[in-house]
Amino acid sequence: MHVHVNAAESVDGKLSTREREQVAISGPADFDRMDALRAESDGVLVGVGTVLADDPSLTVKDDERRDRRERDGEPATPARIVADSRARTPPDAEILGDAAATYVLVSEDADEADVAALSAAGATVVTAGSGRVDLPAAFERLEDHGVERLLVEGGGELIFSLFDAGLVDRLTVYVGPVVIGGRDAPTLADGEGFTDPDAFPSLSLEDVERLDDGVVLTYDAGAEEQ
Ligand SMILES: NC(=O)C1=CN([C@@H]2O[C@H](COP(=O)(O)OP(=O)(O)OC[C@H]3O[C@@H](n4cnc5c(N)ncnc54)[C@H](O)[C@@H]3O)[C@@H](O)[C@H]2O)C=CC1
Numbered sequence: 296m297h298v299h300v301n302a303a304e305s306v307d308g309k310l311s312t313r314e315r316e317q318v319a320i321s322g323p324a325d326f327d328r329m330d331a332l333r334a335e336s337d338g339v340l341v342g343v344g345t346v347l348a349d350d351p352s353l354t355v356k357d358d359e360r361r362d363r364r365e366r367d368g369e370p371a372t373p374a375r376i377v378a379d380s381r382a383r384t385p386p387d388a389e390i391l392g393d394a395a396a397t398y399v400l401v402s403e404d405a406d407e408a409d410v411a412a413l414s415a416a417g418a419t420v421v422t423a424g425s426g427r428v429d430l431p432a433a434f435e436r437l438e439d440h441g442v443e444r445l446l447v448e449g450g451g452e453l454i455f456s457l458f459d460a461g462l463v464d465r466l467t468v469y470v471g472p473v474v475i476g477g478r479d480a481p482t483l484a485d486g487e488g489f490t491d492p493d494a495f496p497s498l499s500l501e502d503v504e505r506l507d508d509g510v511v512l513t514y515d516a517g518a519e520e521q
């Protein structure tokens with residue numbers, strides 16, 4: 296599986312405010328770039344923190360891109376996927392709408408009734424790991440469902456876990472011209488953080504592009520082939 300992480304951050308590295316309100320860090324050109332990345336993917340993954348904060352749809356918005364996918368024999372919009380250890384996704388969440396297939400990755404500790412409610416709402420539930428979702432195991436199961444090109448949009452807890460597990464192949468970050476601040480505001484990579492410099496993921500800068508009033512940084516993150 297090829298894993299591409301894409302997110303937008305403020306110049307001080309925040310993904311949103313400390314109250315986890317969704318904020319437009321990007322302008323229209325970057326949202327269009329994100330839409331193109333979705334259109335090239337088999338699945339779009341977020342953590343449940345993002346679902347609870349933003350209630351995103353994760354769909355491809357541009358009609359031409361949707362039509363092209365359908366002409367290529369793909370669904371108009373890629374599968375929506377949420378890493379949700381305890382099955383906290385609300386059954387009326389946008390990602391459970393009928394715009395595309397939805398996978399909810401849960402751990403063995405998720406409550407049976409919550410899992411049943413997600414299945415009843417149309418999701419395919421994938422159980423992997425105890426405590427937290429075992430991401431490498433869950434990704435193998437997603438491959439069985441045809442997800443080979445995975446786009447990850449956040450948030451910071453999930454992105455850190457993906458780096459920690461050595462699962463990131465490519466990173467694109469839009470750095471928008473705003474300062475959000477706040478020691479409790481989510482950043483691009485939260486979680487426990489690395490302490491040993493030898494454990495820092497090594498990134499190779501591939502491209503720098505000015506877009507709207509910000510900049511897109513593209514890195515090869517060099518994950519080993521899964
Ligand atoms: N600016 C941007 O591009 C984006 C911003 N955001 C913002 O990020 C914030 C949400 O980020 P976070 O609170 O960090 O939540 P998150 O979206 O990273 O979700 C974290 C949750 O995912 C679940 N999870 C399951 N397995 C996991 C694993 N192995 N490792 C880590 N998490 C796992 C856990 O329940 C955990 O609490 C929101 O404020 C949202 O607006 C989210 C996406 C993109």
Ligand SMILES: Nc1nc(O)c(N)c(N[C@@H]2O[C@H](COP(=O)(O)O)[C@@H](O)[C@H]2O)n1
Binds near residue numbers: 345349350
């Ligand atoms: N690229 C980008 N720029 C921003 O400024 C953002 N706030 C985000 N957030 C991501 O977009 C999702 C919304 O998706 P839908 O429009 O609902 O399909 C949101 O959940 C974040 O993943 N991204």
